[in-house]
Amino acid sequence: MSGTNSSHAGLTRRSFLKATGVLTGAVAFSGATLGCASQVEGDISSASSDYEVHPTTCISNCHGMACPLDVWTKDGKAFNIEKFQMKDQNLQGVCQRGYSNLQRMYSPERVKYPLRRVEGTARGAGEWEQISWDEAIEYICSIWKSLQSEYGDTCILFSKGTGASSNITTGYVDRLVAYMGASNMPLAYDQAGFFCGTNCLGLEMPYTYWGSESRDLVNAKKVIVWGANPSEAATISFHHISKARENGAKLIVIDPLFTTTAAKADAYVPIRPGSDGLLAMGMMKAIIRDGKQDEDFLKSDTVAPFLVKKDDFHYLRKSDLGQSQVGSKEDAILVCDAQGKPGTPTDIVDPVLEGSFVIDGIEVTTAYSLLLDRLSEWSFDQIAELTDVPVDTIEWLASEYVDGPSMVFSALGIDHWVNGHTGYMNMYALMMVAGQLGKPGTGATVGDSSVPQAIGPNATAITAPKDAKPKSNVLVSEVYDLVFNRPADSKKPVIKSMYFWTHNPIGNLPDRKAWLEVFEAMDLVVVADIWMSESAKYADVVLPVTFMWEEESIASAGNPYLRLMEKVVEPQFEAKGDFEIATLLGRGMGLEDKFQMTREDFLEAVLDNDLARKMGVTWDRLKKEKRIYSYPEEVPVCGSTGVYKTTTGRAQFFREAPAPAFQSDQPWDVKRESLPYWEPPREGWYQNELHDKYPIVFMSERSKFMAHTQFGWSSTMLQELDPEPYLKISVEDARERGIETGDLIKAYNDRGYVVIKAVVTPTTRPGMALIDHGWQEWSFIEGHYSDLSSIASGNVVSNTCFFDCLCQIEKVG
Numbered sequence: 001m002s003g004t005n006s007s008h009a010g011l012t013r014r015s016f017l018k019a020t021g022v023l024t025g026a027v028a029f030s031g032a033t034l035g036c037a038s039q040v041e042g043d044i045s046s047a048s049s050d051y052e053v054h055p056t057t058c059i060s061n062c063h064g065m066a067c068p069l070d071v072w073t074k075d076g077k078a079f080n081i082e083k084f085q086m087k088d089q090n091l092q093g094v095c096q097r098g099y100s101n102l103q104r105m106y107s108p109e110r111v112k113y114p115l116r117r118v119e120g121t122a123r124g125a126g127e128w129e130q131i132s133w134d135e136a137i138e139y140i141c142s143i144w145k146s147l148q149s150e151y152g153d154t155c156i157l158f159s160k161g162t163g164a165s166s167n168i169t170t171g172y173v174d175r176l177v178a179y180m181g182a183s184n185m186p187l188a189y190d191q192a193g194f195f196c197g198t199n200c201l202g203l204e205m206p207y208t209y210w211g212s213e214s215r216d217l218v219n220a221k222k223v224i225v226w227g228a229n230p231s232e233a234a235t236i237s238f239h240h241i242s243k244a245r246e247n248g249a250k251l252i253v254i255d256p257l258f259t260t261t262a263a264k265a266d267a268y269v270p271i272r273p274g275s276d277g278l279l280a281m282g283m284m285k286a287i288i289r290d291g292k293q294d295e296d297f298l299k300s301d302t303v304a305p306f307l308v309k310k311d312d313f314h315y316l317r318k319s320d321l322g323q324s325q326v327g328s329k330e331d332a333i334l335v336c337d338a339q340g341k342p343g344t345p346t347d348i349v350d351p352v353l354e355g356s357f358v359i360d361g362i363e364v365t366t367a368y369s370l371l372l373d374r375l376s377e378w379s380f381d382q383i384a385e386l387t388d389v390p391v392d393t394i395e396w397l398a399s400e401y402v403d404g405p406s407m408v409f410s411a412l413g414i415d416h417w418v419n420g421h422t423g424y425m426n427m428y429a430l431m432m433v434a435g436q437l438g439k440p441g442t443g444a445t446v447g448d449s450s451v452p453q454a455i456g457p458n459a460t461a462i463t464a465p466k467d468a469k470p471k472s473n474v475l476v477s478e479v480y481d482l483v484f485n486r487p488a489d490s491k492k493p494v495i496k497s498m499y500f501w502t503h504n505p506i507g508n509l510p511d512r513k514a515w516l517e518v519f520e521a522m523d524l525v526v527v528a529d530i531w532m533s534e535s536a537k538y539a540d541v542v543l544p545v546t547f548m549w550e551e552e553s554i555a556s557a558g559n560p561y562l563r564l565m566e567k568v569v570e571p572q573f574e575a576k577g578d579f580e581i582a583t584l585l586g587r588g589m590g591l592e593d594k595f596q597m598t599r600e601d602f603l604e605a606v607l608d609n610d611l612a613r614k615m616g617v618t619w620d621r622l623k624k625e626k627r628i629y630s631y632p633e634e635v636p637v638c639g640s641t642g643v644y645k646t647t648t649g650r651a652q653f654f655r656e657a658p659a660p661a662f663q664s665d666q667p668w669d670v671k672r673e674s675l676p677y678w679e680p681p682r683e684g685w686y687q688n689e690l691h692d693k694y695p696i697v698f699m700s701e702r703s704k705f706m707a708h709t710q711f712g713w714s715s716t717m718l719q720e721l722d723p724e725p726y727l728k729i730s731v732e733d734a735r736e737r738g739i740e741t742g743d744l745i746k747a748y749n750d751r752g753y754v755v756i757k758a759v760v761t762p763t764t765r766p767g768m769a770l771i772d773h774g775w776q777e778w779s780f781i782e783g784h785y786s787d788l789s790s791i792a793s794g795n796v797v798s799n800t801c802f803f804d805c806l807c808q809i810e811k812v813g
C-alpha cells in the first residue's frame, strides 16, 4: 500500500521547491491549529461540562523540563493547550514546540498501521503493505527465534534513543531485551561531560547533573557559558541566567560562533573549536602564576595534597608503609607535612601541596605537583596560538573566573569531539584550582535535567530484572565493524537484526551512509515510531506507536513536579504504546509468564519504592493530585558538605587507575588519563593534513523549532516558521567561493555531501560552517548533512563526535 505513510505530502523540501503553497495544506483535524487556543476563554475548572481538561506534559529531549501542560478535549478530540503555571516563576513552561503538539498528534505523517516492506522492493523505496498486529508480531518473532537459534540470543540488537525517555513506560522495552538475552546498544550521545563529572565530582543523581542544578545560577556573580547555546537549547534554564543577570551577574560566552546567547552576553570570547581543554589549562596557569589558586580549598576538598607514587601513579597508602592491610578500612591515602613526614589527612591538618619526597624508599609526589607538571607542558604563547585566544584574554578570563562565585554553564558543544573529554576534565580541574566549587553559585550545570526521581519512578527492578540473561552491550562505534569485519573468533555478538524505539539512528547518528549499509546487511530491521521517521523509512517492519497523549503514563525527568500524564485521547488508528508492544513481543517470544503486567500495574509498581514512601508519594496520590512538587526547597549545591561521592570522597582532578566508560579492548594509557592533558581533535583541526583538501570544520547547532528530528517536520506551524534548512558560512569563506545568501552550495568530504542553500553571516567563524540539527533526508535538496560526519569516537567514552569533521564547500547554483 504505497503512499500511506511515506510520501511526506506537503512537508518535503523537494516538493516545496516544486510547488509552494503546499505547506498549509496538511492539518488533519480542523481544530488542531494554534488559533483555537485564544478562542476559548473562561475558568478551566468550571468548563468541564463543555470540554475536559487533561493534565499531561510535553515529552522530548530538549534539555527543557518535560513541561507540564493541560490539554483540552471535546468529543474525544484535543483542541487546546494551556501552560501549567509552576511554583517557580523562572520555570515558564511550554514553548512553540510544546504548542505544536496538537498538530503533531494529528499529523498526516503518523504511522497508522503495522507496515511491512513489500517483498522484492528496496529498503527505503516506500513500498509498504499494511499488516495486522498479529501478523507483525508473528513475523518478527518467528524471524527472531530462528536467528537466535542459529546465531545465539545476542544476535538481535536493541537500541533505545532519547525521543521519549522521560515517558516512563517506554523503558518497559528494556525488560524484553533482558529476558530475550538480546544485545543492547547503549547511547553514545552526550557521554563525555557526564563521564568527566562523575569521575571528578562523583555526581549525585538525581538532583544534579554535571554538578549543580541550574536553579543555583542565580547565586553566581559570573556565569560562563562554555560550549553551550542555552538560549536555543535550554530555554528554561536560560531564565535562570537572565535572573542571574538581573541580580548583577556578568555573562561571558566562550564559543567559536557568535550565538544568540553570545548576543546577550557582557563578553564574548571566540575560540578555535576543539581547543577548550587547552584554554582551561591556560586559565589554570594564569591563576597559579598570579598566586590566586585557592590553596585552602585544594588542601581540604580536593585530592591535591594526596601523595602519588611516581612509578605507577597509585596513591601512597598506609599499607605501602606496612601500617595496615592492603584494602582494609584503615588503609588510608597519605599526605605529608613540609618536612616530608607522612600521615593521614586527619593527622596532618596542613599538608604540603607541592614537592617530591622519598618515603620508606618510595618516590612520591603530590597530585597537585603532577597537575603543575601537566600545565608546564604548554606555554602561554602555544596556548594562545592553538586556541586562537590571545594571552591577555586568557589572563582576563582567569581573573574574572577566580573572582567568584563563578558558575560554568556547559552543554555538549565540547562533547561532540573525539577529544571532548579533555575539555570537561580540564574544566573541572580549573574549578578546583580556582576554588569555584562546593559553594552556592559555583561548579557547573548543563541545564535543568535534574530529576525528581528520589520520590519518583524507580523501574529498574522491572526493566532490568535480576533473573534475566547476562547483559550484552555493543557500542555504537563498534557496530559497523562487527557487522562487516567481525573476526571469526570474536566473542562479540553476530548481529543479524535490529529493533529501534524512541530512536531515529539514520537521522541522528553520525556517518549515516555507514548506518544505511548496516541496515542493508540485516535480516530484519524493526522501527517502532509515532511518525514515519527517516529510520522507519529504511526499516523492514514499522510498528505504529501512540503519541504521548494517547496513553496514561508518568513523566519522570527534568522537572520539579512528578507528573501524571493522563490519557488525553484514545489511541488513533492502530497505534499501541511501547509498553503494549513489548508485551506482545515478549509473549510472541514465548515469555508469557514475564509479560503479564498491565500498564497500570507498572505505573503503580514504579512508585512502590522506599523514597516514594518516605515522601508519601503513591500512584493513588499522583492520580488524584496529578502533579506533585518534589524538588528540595533548598537548592542542593554539589560538594557543599565537603564530601564528594568519588572514590576518594574528594573532588578529583587526579584519578587513580582511571578506566574508560566502556571497556572494549581499546588502547588505554592509564598515566595519561589520570590527569588533565590536551590533544587536538581527530579530524576537525586546522593543523590536520586533511585540512588542505577540506578546510572547513562542519558542525550543527540546535534550533528552537526542532528537538532533534522531532517537531519541525510534523507540524505545519513550525514548518511555516522554519521551512527549510540552510548552511551558515562566514563572510570570508563565502567571498572566497563567490557564494551569496540564497545560493545553492554543496558541502562535501570523502564520506558524503549535502546540497543546500547558503546563508552568509558574520556570526560564523571563518573556517567553519554549520546546519541546524534535526533535518531529515527529504528536507535537503540532495544528500544529507549526516553523510559528512564521522562515526569515529575517542577511546575514553565512546561518544558521538558530530563536530569533529572537515569538509569543502562550493557553489553549485
Ligand SMILES: Nc1nc2c(c(=O)[nH]1)N[C@H]1C(S)=C(S)[C@@H](COP(=O)(O)OP(=O)(O)OC[C@H]3O[C@@H](n4cnc5c(=O)[nH]c(N)nc54)[C@H](O)[C@@H]3O)O[C@H]1N2
Pocket: 061, 062, 063, 064, 162, 190, 226, 227, 228, 229, 230, 232, 233, 234, 254, 255, 256, 257, 259, 271, 272, 273, 274, 275, 276, 411, 412, 413, 414, 417, 699, 700, 701, 702, 703, 704, 705, 706, 707, 708, 773, 774, 803
Ligand atoms: N531546541 C532544541 N533544544 C535542545 C535540543 C534540540 O534538539 N533542540 N537537544 C537537546 C540535547 S539532547 C542536547 S545534547 C543539547 C545540546 O545543547 P548545546 O550543546 O547547548 O547545543 P549545540 O547547539 O549543539 O552546541 C552548543 C554550542 O557549542 C558550540 N561549540 C561547538 N564546538 C565547540 C567547541 O569546541 N568549543 C566551544 N567552546 N564551543 C563549541 C557551538 O558553536 C554551539 O554554539 O540541546 C538540548 N536542547
Ligand SMILES: Nc1nc2c(c(=O)[nH]1)N[C@H]1C(S)=C(S)[C@@H](COP(=O)(O)OP(=O)(O)OC[C@H]3O[C@@H](n4cnc5c(=O)[nH]c(N)nc54)[C@H](O)[C@@H]3O)O[C@H]1N2
Pocket: 061, 160, 161, 162, 163, 164, 167, 170, 189, 190, 412, 416, 500, 501, 502, 503, 504, 505, 507, 508, 509, 510, 528, 529, 530, 531, 533, 545, 546, 548, 578, 700, 701, 707, 708, 709, 710, 773, 785, 786, 789, 802
Ligand atoms: N548532526 C548532528 N546529529 C546529532 C546531534 C548533533 O548535535 N548534530 N546531536 C545528537 C544528540 S546529542 C542526541 S541526544 C541525538 C538524539 O537522537 P534521537 O534519540 O534519535 O532523538 P529524536 O530525534 O528526538 O527521537 C527519535 C525518534 O523517537 C520517536 N519517538 C518519540 N516518542 C516516541 C515514543 O513514545 N515511542 C517511540 N517508539 N518512538 C518515539 C521520534 O518520532 C523520533 O523518530 O541526536 C544526535 N544527533
Ligand SMILES: [Mo]
Pocket: 189, 190, 412
Ligand atoms: Mo543530546
